[in-house]
Amino acid sequence: MSAIIVFQDVGKAFANGVQAVSGINLAVEEGDFITVVGPSGCGKSTILNMTAGLFQPSAGQVLYRGQPVTGINSRTGYMTQVDHLLPWRTVAGNIAVPLEIAGRGKKEIAGEVERLLALVGLVGFGASYPTQLSGGMRKRAALARLLAYDPETLLMDEPFGALDAQMRLTLQIQLKKLCRSLGKTVFFVTHDIDEAVALGDKCVVFTSRPGTIQQVITSSLPSERDLMTLRFNPAYAEECAQLWRILAPALEAQNSPQEA
Amino acid sequence: MSAIIVFQDVGKAFANGVQAVSGINLAVEEGDFITVVGPSGCGKSTILNMTAGLFQPSAGQVLYRGQPVTGINSRTGYMTQVDHLLPWRTVAGNIAVPLEIAGRGKKEIAGEVERLLALVGLVGFGASYPTQLSGGMRKRAALARLLAYDPETLLMDEPFGALDAQMRLTLQIQLKKLCRSLGKTVFFVTHDIDEAVALGDKCVVFTSRPGTIQQVITSSLPSERDLMTLRFNPAYAEECAQLWRILAPALEAQNSPQEA
Amino acid sequence: MVLVLQLALAVVLLTAWQFLSPALDMVFFISTPQAIAESFIGLARSGSLLFHAGITTLEAGLGFLLGGGAGMFAGVLLGRNKLLSDVLQPFLTAFYSLPKAALGPLFILWFGIGLNMKILLAATIVFFIVFLNTFRGVREVSPEQIAILRLMNAKERHLLTKVILPSAIVWVFAGLRLSVPYALIGAIVGEIIASNRGLGYLLSYSASRFDTAGTFAALGAIVILALILNKILDISERRLMPWRVSDAGREIVV
Amino acid sequence: MVLVLQLALAVVLLTAWQFLSPALDMVFFISTPQAIAESFIGLARSGSLLFHAGITTLEAGLGFLLGGGAGMFAGVLLGRNKLLSDVLQPFLTAFYSLPKAALGPLFILWFGIGLNMKILLAATIVFFIVFLNTFRGVREVSPEQIAILRLMNAKERHLLTKVILPSAIVWVFAGLRLSVPYALIGAIVGEIIASNRGLGYLLSYSASRFDTAGTFAALGAIVILALILNKILDISERRLMPWRVSDAGREIVV
Amino acid sequence: QQKVVFAFGSDGFLFLPYYVAVGAGYFEREGIKPELVVLNGGPLAMAAILSGDADVMGSGIHLNIEAQMRKQDVKAFAALVTHVPSQLIIQGDIAKKAGITEQTPIAERLKLLKGLRIGITGVGSSTDKFLRSMLNFVKIDPERDVTIVPMGTAAPLLAAFSQKRIDAYVFSSPTAETGRLKFGGATLVNLGSGEFEPLKDFLYNCLTARADWLKKNAETTRKIVRATTSALELIQKDPEAAQKAALPFFDKLDPALYKEAYRQSMSSYPLSPRIDEPGVEANYVFEEEAEGKRPNVDPKVLYTNDYIEPAKR
């Protein structure tokens, strides 16, 4: 295994002076499933954005396969926090976008779209426009679009946040299976501590803004796990509790809510 | 206590023929904290939209204080699933909107905005534009805007979905306290089963689309609860587990993900 | 309902005109609807209205297509290329602000007094309006959506067809709608500059004979043409934006 | 960098003009930059350029303000009122598509041959362009945001100031930008119809004497005016949209 | 039938000989199929023949001076109007108050203009020049003592006159008559009648073509000239027939107005299209006034009568 994404002393201060993250050092191995947790506004999305090459760090550098990321990094697929579906395309049309870009045939695209609609539970909504979907359905459409193309690294920013527990579990299982079988590297931001523990091979914990890496927890759970029954696994429960404890001090940080 | 919101045989079919909900009968008492759970796309947001009067049901009627809701119902405050902040206003400007509409003085508005920024942990970001915020920060700004005005009923569509566990807990506590002290009625949609149990006096469980009410669970927990320590409360754990079991069959419903 | 109100308004306006024009002693300058209608019918019967209107339509139509096409092209090109647009912007503004009629001699010199001159005059006017609106539309495209597509390895041509054009199309159509009358006006100015056929000819011929009814009949024909062209735009707009159609009837969901 | 390229382009164009004009035997029609510059400087020295330009600026400026203001007002009014706009739309299209020059006699009948007439002619042309763009802008306002504000008990006036205007302002400015040259053209057409001062007068005076250099000098003054007015628009646009400024330099975050 | 494209700088009675020639079938007789394009001003007509899209232009000879000054070789080859056809029309009440009659001496009449607002077609146009010539004659300063308002075309001018926004105007038929018959105007001076001495002989309107076109189309030119000659003769010798011949081109005009306009302008047309030196020279006077110096162009290059003699066979 070799490091596919490397953060070297990465810091990012935005144009308006807000320091989002600073001093990030992290190496992501190929095939790793990395979950990222941390307080709201600590720079998790910023990290993903820099990995995708949407903007440059203001300090240090992000390496992808040893090369500094200087422009759009199209070897990554990015499921963003906000869905960014194209409003002028139907759900099927949106999912087809990466396939059309890849130059696939019409028939092939249609078949693939059908498969993906089924995968995310949107059968029958292929002809709907994004405005005609519920919030969770839009997220699932975005997920299907991400899965439609075949990047070696998946950047996922709270992909399952708007989904009900059942749907979330099903899609988690699908995602895990997919990644294992295709050897994808995944960088997965979540607010759900249980989800971070359940999915991650490693879990990166951020401090509050300016975000730094507080801790990297390597899961004691086997890489092959049965997510269905994980709820009843004592090791899992223990890791969740541990993560809770780590994140607790963040409550005292500058940015946290105060008594009104 | 008297019913403030009543759904009478409410059904909603959208213009494109999608039947979102059907046969909804529900009475919400004044001062109730109602949580709503159900699979993604089952019509939870639709229910809130109809309560706010954004559109009419296609069957039955929604009564608010005994009157059918026929237009915008401005006695409700609505924190929508997507934030809908005004991009041309700063965070402070956004929070000030309802106060300006209410015709408050400049000074008063400034003070109130400061207080609310502190409440949701956005001190120092008053002058930022929404595009300069993280996803969770935008949600918090929207929450502050909701709290800035004083509607008798709060409609909240996954208000804490994009927040980390700590922030979420803090805001839950604030919200609960606020509602208790001011006697607000709350209609609270969430995907988080634990949250639904933790906050709700009653929890309404929807089936998958077309959404119908599967069950209304009245909480056995006291109305005054310590959310901080709830995690360790066995009654709470039991109710969560029960809710999990109720929602499980939804997995088999037409809309659910299939094996790819 | 709308139609009834429109008819009522039209009747009121025309009646006022019919009676006020003689009352205020202005028949020489504004004629009366009745005389205009008679003149119009006379022109239509003789076939000369159709002939002249046909020529103007041809000129305005070709000018519209040419100018609109070039305007869209330039708008997209400059909208996507900041350096180019920064450099060219003052030059374009300069050319845009030249009164086209003052360029009459140049147009005649270069393109003669035939169809070409009128088509190009119309095209020049249309070009700038469509260009400016298209340009603004391309600039208003969400950079986020472009970034998302570039992550999917989209080339410029994919961006164009999948994001930029669909997103800018409202602007493009606003520009086209603005320029429909200007295409006609361009053709007519061209015909007035050098006329022996077309509605502009009819206009200046009638004007030089103090045939006010004829002048207004020609103006009426121009207006009818504009309304027809607008209708065509409406229809093509609706066809090109299916997602808007489903928008129209939709419930506002937040 | 941009400036350098602009200068280079200008030099290339002017040099080509300077040499091709005599070479192609077209001095009669397009003069040469040198002759134009001399004529321009002569006019400027004598003070008559400033005098005429001042009058045209006054007419175009007032016409722009009047037409732009009325256009925005009507655009917002009709944008917010579907019935009204449905009823009035064909009438507005009809008036819009009338060649304004053909209405010269009417303008004179009603507004005389003084400043008023020119201001109103410019205003009429500006009105429709600003109106149509404002209208479209108001129609493009997100109905969701309006619904959200109405839930907060917002009255129409709140919607207007807090949602509709900020959201439509890009469209309004696009319309204003489109109409700057038309304000000038309107004033100049008015001056050509009836005036003994203003750049339009200078234009037709030079043209009638085949003083091509003088004609182009007047055109140059018009262009310079347009560029100045555009610059003013740029500045006010940036001031009225502070959120855009912070947009310009921002990283694209998805 | 040979097609010839005529480009006229304006429309109306200034081109009556052409319309008579068409209406009476003289062009047809010569085997010529004329096509008329009316342009928005003489300069544009000049551009039209220079672009090659039109063959013959009809306009004032001063355009030829300007063109020759700028090395464009165009030549006039037939005169259409040899006396100024314009009239000075004044608001009727002003004339009445001053007690103007046919007998009032010209100078008396012109003195009335002092302080008035006077409409012309455009600055630098012939109407402008004629007006200035008349004002100079009675020592009225055109810049200070009167307001000269260019009005472009007839309709705006008449609109302004009807509203008394202008007190007088200089225009040719039928705009002159319209002001008189419809808006209570009175003729102060009819230049065409020759009553204003300084403008008695003035080559006003002629047919012009590029020199190379003339050379290449000598025979065609002769035919055009022949047709024109016939028309000019008809106008003077049989006004009834000439009026009838041109009627189809003026059928939209009020018949009374048409008659009156014809009567008023008749005296402006020559009997022969021959171009005379004095008429050309009169144009130089104006050019000199406008430019401050005599144009450096030999009058001889402006025109040619070469195509006329043979026509008189």
Ligand SMILES: Nc1ncnc2c1ncn2[C@@H]1O[C@H](COP(=O)(O)OP(=O)(O)OP(=O)(O)O)[C@@H](O)[C@H]1O
């Ligand atoms: N375009 C921007 N301009 C200025 N500041 C920005 C911009 N985008 C983000 N920030 C700031 O950077 C910080 C980190 O933002 P980021 O979106 O990475 O947070 P996050 O960890 O993803 O939070 P969340 O969990 O709420 O999505 C925030 O404080 C935010 O205010």
Ligand SMILES: Nc1ncnc2c1ncn2[C@@H]1O[C@H](COP(=O)(O)OP(=O)(O)OP(=O)(O)O)[C@@H](O)[C@H]1O
């Ligand atoms: N404007 C619309 N037009 C047509 N169908 C719509 C529209 N809005 C929602 N729907 C449909 O109504 C159903 C319910 O939508 P709703 O947004 O209420 O779901 P939800 O329960 O809020 O889901 P989620 O948890 O994903 O937000 C969905 O199937 C959706 O496709």
Ligand SMILES: [Mg+2]
């Ligand atoms: Mg984020």
Ligand SMILES: [Mg+2]
């Ligand atoms: Mg929802």
